[in-house]
Amino acid sequence: xxxxxxxxxxxxxxxxxxxxAPADAALLLEGSIAEGFGNSRSDIDFLLVADQEADMPTxxxxxxxxxxxxxxxxxxxxxxxxxxxxxxxxxxxITRLDEHLLNRCQRFLRGYPVRGADLIRKVRDNLAYExxxxxxxxxxxxxxxxxxxxxxxLTALGQPEPAAGWMxxxxxxxxxxxxxxxxxxxxxxxxxxxxxxRLAADPLVxxxxxxxxxxxxxxxxxxxxxxxxxxxxxxxxxxxxxxxDRVHLVRDRQDVFVLGAEAARAWRRIVWGRPxxxxxxxxxxxxxxxxxxxxxxxxxxxxxxxxxxRLPLAAPAGSVTPAPAMTQPILSISGANPTHPRSIxxxxxxxxxxxxxxxxxVWGNVMVENAVEDLRGALDREQWGVAALATARAVNxxxxxxxxxxxxxxxxxxxxxxxxxxxxxxxxxxxxxLARSLSDGTPDLTALAEFVTAVRAATGGDAFPSSFDSADxxxxxxxxxxxxxxxxxxxxxxxxxxxxxxxxxxxxxxPHTTTKEAR
Amino acid sequence: xxxxxxxxxxxxGAEVCARLTRNGHHVIGLVxxxxxxxxxxxRHVRAELVTGDVTLPRLGLDEPSRxxxxxxxxxxxxxxxxxxxxxxxxxxEAVNVAGTANVLDLATEAGARLIHVSTAYVCGEQDGHIxxxxxxxxxxxxxxxxxxxxxxxxxxxxxxxxGLATTVVRPSVVVGATRTGVxxxxxxxxxxxKLLSEGRVTAIPxxxxxxxxxxxxxxVAALIADVAENRADGLTLHAVGSSVSMRHVSDVLxxxxxxxxxxxxxxxxxxxxxxxxxxxxxxxxMLSLYESYFRRRQTFDDTAAAGLRTNRRAxxxxxxxxxxxxxxxxxxxxxxxxxxxxxxxxxVGR
Numbered sequence: 125x126x127x128x129x130x131x132x133x134x135x136x137x138x139x140x141x142x143x144x145a146p147a148d149a150a151l152l153l154e155g156s157i158a159e160g161f162g163n164s165r166s167d168i169d170f171l172l173v174a175d176q177e178a179d180m181p182t183x184x185x186x187x188x189x190x191x192x193x194x195x196x197x198x199x200x201x202x203x204x205x206x207x208x209x210x211x212x213x214x215x216x217x218i219t220r221l222d223e224h225l226l227n228r229c230q231r232f233l234r235g236y237p238v239r240g241a242d243l244i245r246k247v248r249d250n251l252a253y254e255x256x257x258x259x260x261x262x263x264x265x266x267x268x269x270x271x272x273x274x275x276x277x278l279t280a281l282g283q284p285e286p287a288a289g290w291m292x293x294x295x296x297x298x299x300x301x302x303x304x305x306x307x308x309x310x311x312x313x314x315x316x317x318x319x320x321x322r323l324a325a326d327p328l329v330x331x332x333x334x335x336x337x338x339x340x341x342x343x344x345x346x347x348x349x350x351x352x353x354x355x356x357x358x359x360x361x362x363x364x365x366x367x368x369d370r371v372h373l374v375r376d377r378q379d380v381f382v383l384g385a386e387a388a389r390a391w392r393r394i395v396w397g398r399p400x401x402x403x404x405x406x407x408x409x410x411x412x413x414x415x416x417x418x419x420x421x422x423x424x425x426x427x428x429x430x431x432x433x434r435l436p437l438a439a440p441a442g443s444v445t446p447a448p449a450m451t452q453p454i455l456s457i458s459g460a461n462p463t464h465p466r467s468i469x470x471x472x473x474x475x476x477x478x479x480x481x482x483x484x485x486v487w488g489n490v491m492v493e494n495a496v497e498d499l500r501g502a503l504d505r506e507q508w509g510v511a512a513l514a515t516a517r518a519v520n521x522x523x524x525x526x527x528x529x530x531x532x533x534x535x536x537x538x539x540x541x542x543x544x545x546x547x548x549x550x551x552x553x554x555x556x557x558l559a560r561s562l563s564d565g566t567p568d569l570t571a572l573a574e575f576v577t578a579v580r581a582a583t584g585g586d587a588f589p590s591s592f593d594s595a596d597x598x599x600x601x602x603x604x605x606x607x608x609x610x611x612x613x614x615x616x617x618x619x620x621x622x623x624x625x626x627x628x629x630x631x632x633x634x635p636h637t638t639t640k641e642a643r
Numbered sequence: 644x645x646x647x648x649x650x651x652x653x654x655x656g657a658e659v660c661a662r663l664t665r666n667g668h669h670v671i672g673l674v675x676x677x678x679x680x681x682x683x684x685x686r687h688v689r690a691e692l693v694t695g696d697v698t699l700p701r702l703g704l705d706e707p708s709r710x711x712x713x714x715x716x717x718x719x720x721x722x723x724x725x726x727x728x729x730x731x732x733x734x735x736e737a738v739n740v741a742g743t744a745n746v747l748d749l750a751t752e753a754g755a756r757l758i759h760v761s762t763a764y765v766c767g768e769q770d771g772h773i774x775x776x777x778x779x780x781x782x783x784x785x786x787x788x789x790x791x792x793x794x795x796x797x798x799x800x801x802x803x804x805x806g807l808a809t810t811v812v813r814p815s816v817v818v819g820a821t822r823t824g825v826x827x828x829x830x831x832x833x834x835x836x837k838l839l840s841e842g843r844v845t846a847i848p849x850x851x852x853x854x855x856x857x858x859x860x861x862x863v864a865a866l867i868a869d870v871a872e873n874r875a876d877g878l879t880l881h882a883v884g885s886s887v888s889m890r891h892v893s894d895v896l897x898x899x900x901x902x903x904x905x906x907x908x909x910x911x912x913x914x915x916x917x918x919x920x921x922x923x924x925x926x927x928x929m930l931s932l933y934e935s936y937f938r939r940r941q942t943f944d945d946t947a948a949a950g951l952r953t954n955r956r957a958x959x960x961x962x963x964x965x966x967x968x969x970x971x972x973x974x975x976x977x978x979x980x981x982x983x984x985x986x987x988x989x990x991v992g993r
Binding site for chain 1: 851897900901902903904906907909911917969978
């Protein structure tokens with residue numbers, strides 16, 4: 125150790141003087157210094173072990189003694205015993221053992237007793253150190269196996285740099301496993317070089333340091349570099365929803381991704397259970413598939429077992445989530461707008477609001493279409509009151525579409541729509557002006573057409589797509605409405621689905637021949 | 644017990660033969676052409692095979708053979724039937740109705756008990772909770788198959804009234820094994836799933852809350868084997884599994900990246916004439932046969948069956964659907980469709 129027994133005793137005495145500790149409590153120096161590692165900047169970590177069953181506070185108390193940072197944690201005998209027995213009695217997949225639990229056990233088993241050595245020895249009897257070392261050997265080996273398999277997968281997908289990173293991580297974990305087999309169980313990887321120094325008599329250490337040792341050399345089996353055993357598998361909750369010709373993915377019923385055309389083609393080629401890579405894959409597929417893996421949109425299995433790479437004590441597990449794509453408007457009739465043919469863009473709306481806004485956008489279209497029909501009929505018969513209401517409905521439909529396209533959901537109520545254009549990311553003074561004059565003045569098809577054109581311009585042309593130019597286009601809009609219903613049903617939108625089907629149908633039943641005349 | 648199983652080479656028939664032989668019975672399988680029987684799991688079934696045809700008088704057997712058969716059998720399981728859709732009405736009448744009449748003649752002559760395999764869909768298009776005791780409710784039928792099975796049940800009831808010991812077992816839509824999804828032939832619902840998932844048909848006239856019942860072939864065979872052991876004379880038993888709504892179909896198909904999900908269009912306004920040419924052909928020739936199933940809202944009572952069966956009914960519809968699709972994907976029946984024109988051109992342009 126870098127500290128003498130006298131120095132430790134002095135630090136312990138000064139520390140105990142600052143806290144109220146039970147007289148019969150044991151004290152342990154633990155962590156890197158107790159292990160024989162550490163340096164002048166290392167913390168002094170004490171563990172106070174109270175001879176009681178009831179739990180003690182787990183937060184450490186921090187002091188500065190003789191210019192050193194000292195942390196003292198408190199645990200009861202009951203707490204530590206439970207930790208040790210949890211490890212001793214663990215069954216099932218070894219990596220389910222929590223790293224913090226293992227760390228606490230390791231530090232306790234390998235700490236230096238300062239006071240109450242008998243009590244500490246008695247508690248340590250719950251888990252023999254050689255048994256703990258065997259657990260750590262398997263635990264690190266499984267992590268190493270997963271990291272190397274992940275590296276093999278990335279190589280198969282043509283990702284050499286991340287593959288090299290994971291291979292290095294895997295070999296380091298394999299070295300930790302090998303070190304644990306030889307009694308070196310300290311968890312944090314940062315002192316691995318010193319752990320290996322103590323095992324340097326074995327020539328494997330030198331081979332590892334020269335980068336010549338394989339995972340198998342270090343005792344980790346089951347990760348040969350044969351990508352043929354990799355298959356693509358279904359993740360827990362990812363679904364595909366095509367709106368028109370645009371492909372959207374919903375992850376965990378929360379996140380929506382929109383795929384560019386090329387990414388969508390790569391996605392559509394995926395079949396669960398089939399090999400991850402195929403000679404028939406077009407160039408560039410690997411990058412996209414690697415991104416699907418990274419975002420948790422697919423799983424990859426190694427002979428049927430999931431690949432679950434992790435860096436314990438260094439990085440959280442699980443899928444990566446990219447920053448949301450900030451395209452405006454967020455939505456069109458056909459869904460979100462991908463930024464690039466190869467993009468896998470996260471939509472900046474949670475799934476249920478995305479679907480709600482999109483369906484409201486479709487209804488906005490239906491409203492405008494029906495209101496324009498009513499307006500024409502009313503003008504033909506000089507029903508001015510009916511015409512005024514129809515105009516107001518058309519304006520509200522347009523404003524709904526405008527707000528929805530920018531992600532406003534739920535919408536303000538109809539009377540409030542015109543006053544809530546401040547919810548838009550950029551002001552729309554001309555639309556506001558037209559909306560006011562149409563709502564208050566004489567019904568006017570020309571002005572309404574200008575309003576629709578202005579909304580179309582403000583939404584990049586997609587809030588009112590070709591549906592407003594032809595009967596076929598209108599039918600296309602209705603078809604897309606049916607597409608949205610499927611997603612709405614999946615996300616349990618509060619929508620009477622069958623009635624919605626009928627609404628779409630009645631929207632499509634409008635007489636298109638006269639619609640054309642109106643335009 | 645000596646058991647004659649008609650339609651022994653069929654999906655349900657072979658599985659019934661496997662279970663009955665496993666239970667120690669001597670099984671005589673009536674078959675058309677096959678020389679061996681294969682259970683759903685691919686294993687050979689050791690049964691005595693007799694070549695015959697239920698549509699013919701005496702089941703197509705010569706008189707001595709028929710007399711010998713009648714003298715031997717204690718129980719007849721009548722599972723021979725045309726179950727796929729789209730055949731001429733006369734075919735269903737010949738096999739499903741006249742075939743049942745011929746089997747009833749044999750059962751009467753032999754004094755044998757009869758287990759008649761019908762379908763839960765003798766209820767036709769009537770919505771609601773369908774009781775096992777219900778049969779004639781002046782229902783409208785979705786296709787010739789349903790009508791023929793209804794008529795066959797009427798014959799069985801008449802024979803029962805005249806003293807024949809009969810039990811009617813009504814499976815719903817028979818699919819792969821409950822636990823594994825394994826099935827040895829892809830018919831009926833599998834064809835529908837293939838056309839929809841490959842986007843051959845993109846829109847169907849249906850309701851999200853319409854539902855069909857899927858039952859594993861093992862569950863059906865197990866119930867029949869249970870009835871063979873424990874008589875249920877005079878009873879009708881629903882061999883049903885889990886209810887799968889059209890919404891479930893949509894949600895589960897969406898779990899497969901290469902699959903298309905159909906649009907459900909309000910039935911009142913669905914017009915096949917509006918479909919593009921090739922899709923129209925698929926609709927007319929295949930999916931239109933199943934049209935009424937996309938809008939039915941039926942559930943099936945199985946109180947009587949529950950009192951007799953020894954295995955548990957699977958009740959998670961989406962899970963059952965997922966299992967049968969997973970198996971069909973593994974077997975290569977479902978999966979990646981051929982690339983569309985746009986995709987093919989995009990690949991060429993690289």
